[in-house]
Amino acid sequence: MDNFTFYSPTYFVFGKDTESQAGELVKKFGGSKVLIHYGGGSVVRSGLLDRVKSSLSASGISFVELGGVKPNPRSGLVYEGIDLCRKENVDFILAVGGGSTIDSSKAIAAGTLYDGDFWDLYSGTPITAALPVGTVLTIAAAGSEGSPNTVITKEEGMIKRGSGSDLLRPKFSILNPALTQTLPPYQTAAGATDIMAHLYERYLTNTKEVEVTDRLIEALLLTMKKETPRVIADPDNYDARANIMWAGMMAHNNSCGVGRSQDWTSHGIEHELSALYDCAHGAGLAVTMPANFRYVVDHDVMRFAQVAVRVWGCQMDFTDPKKTALEGIDKLQEFLISIGMPSTLEEVGGSKEDIPKLVQMLTHVNGNNGTISGFTTLDEEDCTAIYESMLRK
């Protein structure tokens, strides 16, 4: 196991009706003037936004609002949020929504206190200050409610970049599984896929002797395998939603990823899809993961065989472990299809003609010099082969 530090200071408030505590939590963590940041109509229509506002008012907290966050959140709205926070002397940002809203809130939080273009903070400049952020989560997916990370897309060139700092870890996160019951099945499934991807990205390691984190990742994958089909079949199943929601946080606060190298090439390959086609991140990952895993399986056949046996219930083929390894990848893909996720590039809006552009963006734009690295190193030829293997057969 490698040396590591781990720090997850977020105060989690989990369960039914917990959004009513938003006001007292903002107060507990020092906020007095809040920016409520959210996405589209669903938090308005469901009455959640009103309940949150009532809670803030009841605690004597004043607020301004900024809606309009889109999936794959954009820099334009971040600039708008920064201006608003400065003008209104906001001292706390409350994200009401999913990963996109939380990521946009983190960008505004850091950008407000940065003397320059916030995009610098997504281009290598370290974050040294940020307004405190709290969250009211409405979808189990990105894990941003417990993570130090944020991903923003710059409209100009549709460049998607991540940043991170312990300063961006939410002060509190309100997790009410009931709020996820009204999600369309496709969004629920895309969120579940994102959670599973966060687990696979950590599972695919080159670090030896990491039994404890292997087992923790498998535990969360087993949970997703059991609970996801239940919520697809019965969206109102609170308990299954609750299990998924805690798994989603644990999958990405890194308690199961410490002390080991991680992969993240599937996320890299996918980011170009959602940047170019604006598809759901989880849907892109459903297409990307099996293709990437089949391409790199020889790098560590026994690791893929281990997850196949321990999570997917495959029988180990002791004379041909690769057969077991590939069977586990097939089972993952069958599972993702069964919950309604796509399996081809075409289904997320892509086509063969775009592949050179996708590869060029992936391997050259975001600080890469012709390759991407994680579990293995992939060059342009490798990435081309992976994208091509996603095409409809």
Place this chain on the structure above:
Amino acid sequence: MDNFTFYSPTYFVFGKDTESQAGELVKKFGGSKVLIHYGGGSVVRSGLLDRVKSSLSASGISFVELGGVKPNPRSGLVYEGIDLCRKENVDFILAVGGGSTIDSSKAIAAGTLYDGDFWDLYSGTPITAALPVGTVLTIAAAGSEGSPNTVITKEEGMIKRGSGSDLLRPKFSILNPALTQTLPPYQTAAGATDIMAHLYERYLTNTKEVEVTDRLIEALLLTMKKETPRVIADPDNYDARANIMWAGMMAHNNSCGVGRSQDWTSHGIEHELSALYDCAHGAGLAVTMPANFRYVVDHDVMRFAQVAVRVWGCQMDFTDPKKTALEGIDKLQEFLISIGMPSTLEEVGGSKEDIPKLVQMLTHVNGNNGTISGFTTLDEEDCTAIYESMLRK
């Protein structure tokens, strides 16, 4: 799943040579005058204490020292620590040792800022202030490095009581697995047993639909099952020590115990053993757990069968699930014996004659009125039967 809050703000610094960061970490968390609190000779003999002092000095932190913490830490030393902290204007407590040292440090931290007898804080008075605590952990066992809890024994009557508060969560904990390599095998095994008990106490729940935490607990038990025999056979196995050390923290910071009722009757039954016989807490738990589990197995046969199959590799007997349930308890006990732990009351210094006294203490002294409750409710007759079943056959 039940509603819950979860808060684990400790900054963990894990790995080789990390004790050299003690000084900068104390500074990072605002300390300037430290009480170094420790136990006996091993931290002195190993040179660890000197390395910690050098690190403090290099960061310009001054300190006073208080050694002498014993297993099942006593109130007498806590009073001494409180006096010292007040006299020396200590503003940070650094525990260098295991769970006993950390628990004693937490008691001193709260007691120093309490205007009255610190024992009140172990008798129902809530903790409202405490000095910050940091830890340098030397044994994987109690989980106190990541928990809000502390247990102290009052010499007068040998009364063992717990207390807890988020204010007592360590600001930082330094976890260097190499520091545990010099432990005698018995202590290593007793520590591992304590970790496994923390997991079983959470596993034995009456809350339905808790797949995510069931799976996380099983993941940590599987880790202990694999790694503990390896360190008993090869005490210098750093990687196995590292897996155990992270499992020990995760077992008790409650990330795997949220949203579910928990048991803790095995700990209660054991506390009387270590209070009366001063045996190692883990050794007492090795005797207590199988006896308690066999007594209550009928309360939820399928739960015991589940852990038997998922952790202990038992084949499910679908015509007689109780057979599988009991086989899992047998396997747990065989495992504990195989790592050198006792299995009878006599081995921890007890005898049949003491049972009425043990039962009286257990069911009447610590705020109990004739029963103890957790997974089930146990009255005096039940507790007598459980202690009697621990006697040598």
